[in-house]
Amino acid sequence: MEFSAVVLDLDGTYLNGSKEVSARNLAAVIECHRRGMGIVFATARPPRAVKWFLPEELLGIGSFVYYNGAQVVCTLSRAEWHESIPVALTADILDYCAANYSGGHLSMEVRDEWYSLKELDYSAVMNARANPVVKPIEELKEYEATKILLTNIEDPQALIPLFGRQVNILVTDNGTVVQIMPKQASKEGAVSELCRRRGIDMKSVIVFGDDHNDIGLFQTCGYSVAMGNAIKELKELADETTAANDEDGVARVLERFF
Structure with a gap:
């Protein structure tokens, strides 16, 4: 399968139980970027926490969906927007x-x-x-x-x-x-808008997640992967289930496509 972008939740997905990015997961995403894929990190976390947890080399190559879609920053296109509750x-x-x-x-x-x-x-x-x-x-x-x-x-x-x-x-x-x-903030809405601005078809996007706030992405992206530690509802929606976040589940899938 050919994918134009990969969307990664952080907690319980790309980060392991120690809130770290493993060497294998890091190498897999760097290789995706090298091959021309868009990299999107979509998380409930605020900007400061993403900077705490992600290695420096990822901060310069990704687009970032914070607060489940309430704030978005795209490093490459320099696009940025924010939603708030009145x-x-x-x-x-x-x-x-x-x-x-x-x-x-x-x-x-x-x-x-x-x-x-x-x-x-x-x-x-x-x-x-x-x-x-x-x-x-x-x-x-x-x-x-x-x-x-x-x-x-x-x-x-x-x-x-x-x-x-x-x-x-x-x-x-x-x-x-x-x-x-x-009300207007969601991971799927933010990712859809990012893809629209970059000319990426959502059908060519692969997404990884583990919790309720990833359900919308699983329903809108072309290919969805639930973590081994994901909630039951997400596994039922997913195209496949990979290993848990402590077992490099993201890398195990991405490496198959290299």
Whole structure:
């Protein structure tokens, strides 16, 4: 099979359990780039985290879909765009979460700046190298959120009938993380626009993923590969399932096409 681009999720997919890119996975993607394929990293992570985890040689050759599509940067075409949740809607969501999930952890991303209502240590839970800046809720309600994050809460599905028509709500990481993004933001929408700008047919794109936020990509890309550690729903959609992220599952597939 001939592919024009490869799309890679990071956590649970291209990164191993230690949040590192293995030598084999690195070599495979470098070879794809050498052969003229477009390289797209599509992640829920913010820009700063991608810089933490990816080797320097990958940062200069890829296009980057951050926050599940709310922010996009293409290194090669120099294209860049950003989506956000309107101020009034951000305030409504923050008020509801503060009132109904007082025992949970609420934080908010605003264009690569991270804020929360209280001191939180995400170094172990989310492999973050810096924790959010604490600000009062009234100040947070003045921002247009790029993404709102909830962890350690019960019944996250209750948010969907309340706000699901206005924002994009994803429950990931085995139900432990709720990610609230702008309604128009999605990995598949961002990748489709990147491909359109670069003249790449989505049918010629191969995608790798492991979680709920990759489902849209699996439905729109030409060929989809679920990781061995992926959720059941993704494996059922995939054209094939490869080895787990700790077993170089990405490289094992890409090497077949060289």
